[in-house]
Amino acid sequence: MGELTEKxxxxxxxxxxxxxxxxxDPETRAEGRQQEQKGEAQQFKGEIEGKFGNDI
Structure with a gap:
């Protein structure tokens, strides 16, 4: 996947x-925190791919 897709x-x-x-709902809030963290990780991955290419 490319940089833009990950972002x-x-x-x-x-x-x-x-x-x-x-x-x-506490369960939904916890799920939301996890999903937000997943999104932040994907953003970071997209930035890394942008700097080093898709070969990582």
Whole structure:
């Protein structure tokens, strides 16, 4: 996958995670935190791919 794809996935997961964190349900909030962290990791992966190429 390319840099742009990872960044888009990351942004999407972060946004969905933030919405879930606004829920009144503790399980959904925890799920949202995990999804946001996954999005942050995808963003980071996209940045690394942008700097070093897709061969990592």
């Amino acid at each position: 888009i996935k990351g942004n999407t997961n972060e946004a969905i995670g933030n919405v879930k964190q606004q829920s009144g």
